[in-house]
Amino acid sequence: MPLDARPDEDDATLLARYARGDAGAARALTVRLVPRAHAQAFRMLGDVAEAEDVVQDAMLRLWRIAPDWRTGEAQVSTWLYRVVSNLCTDRLRKRPRTGVALDDVAEPEDPVPGVEARLQEQARHAALREAIAELPERQRLALTLRHFEEASNPEIADRLGVSVEAVESLTARAKRALAKALKGRVAALGYEG
Numbered sequence: 001m002p003l004d005a006r007p008d009e010d011d012a013t014l015l016a017r018y019a020r021g022d023a024g025a026a027r028a029l030t031v032r033l034v035p036r037a038h039a040q041a042f043r044m045l046g047d048v049a050e051a052e053d054v055v056q057d058a059m060l061r062l063w064r065i066a067p068d069w070r071t072g073e074a075q076v077s078t079w080l081y082r083v084v085s086n087l088c089t090d091r092l093r094k095r096p097r098t099g100v101a102l103d104d105v106a107e108p109e110d111p112v113p114g115v116e117a118r119l120q121e122q123a124r125h126a127a128l129r130e131a132i133a134e135l136p137e138r139q140r141l142a143l144t145l146r147h148f149e150e151a152s153n154p155e156i157a158d159r160l161g162v163s164v165e166a167v168e169s170l171t172a173r174a175k176r177a178l179a180k181a182l183k184g185r186v187a188a189l190g191y192e193g
Contacts, residue, residue, distance in 0.1 A: 011076035012069065019066040030059065033077055037084045044088035054091065058083045124189050131181040135174050138162075142170035143178075 009017075011032065017025035034055055041051035061083055062076070069076075113121070132140055141160060145151040146167075151159070156167045182189070 012071045015062070015066050015069050015076050016071065018063065019069065026063070029062075029076070033080055034059065036077070037080055040081055041084050041088055044085070045091060050091060054084055054087045057087055120189070127182060127185055127189055128178070131178050132174075134181060135177055139170050139174035139177065142167055143174035146171050 009028075011029060014025040014029045014032075018029065037055045037058060038051055041054040042048060045051050045054070058080055062080055132143065135143065138160065142156055145156045145159065146153070153164045153167045157164045160167065160170075162170075
């Protein structure tokens with residue numbers, strides 16, 4: 001019985017030996033080519049059993065063409081991997097489509113607010129500016145420094161020349177006054193009442 005393969009034998013030589021009836025050459029080619037072919041099929045199909053079926057089919061095709069193989073035109077491994085790829089592609093085409101039709105996919109929402117939302121926001125800002133303008137000066141200053149300039153209560157106390165407790169009182173009174181001033185406009189400004 002001849003050796004399966006000598007280290008210096010290339011795939012084409014082994015295939016020619018197989019074509020002359022050398023089963024050891026077939027074993028050597030199988031050991032050499034099948035693992036990579038299977039890995040390729042599995043990557044494409046994602047299923048071990050299907051990958052095995054594809055590789056088996058590809059190897060059978062290789063054995064059938066062995067007597068007609070023309071050395072030097074292509075590498076055996078390249079030919080085999082192309083056949084594996086084509087067989088996988090055929091299987092993928094035949095799989096039932098489980099995806100959603102493009103027409104059934106909702107349009108993504110535009111992150112830019114529409115005209116109505118921008119107008120609503122402008123009305124809210126205008127109403128808030130008007131209500132803040134009506135506050136007593138110290139309340140208006142305390143509220144503006146705290147919520148629009150993001151100053152801390154100690155910073156506001158220092159700027160206004162009052163205690164931190166006085167700042168807390170001024171901002172609390174300002175918020176209550178704003179709530180009262182805007183209460184009748186809640187629905188018109190688009191807030192739930």
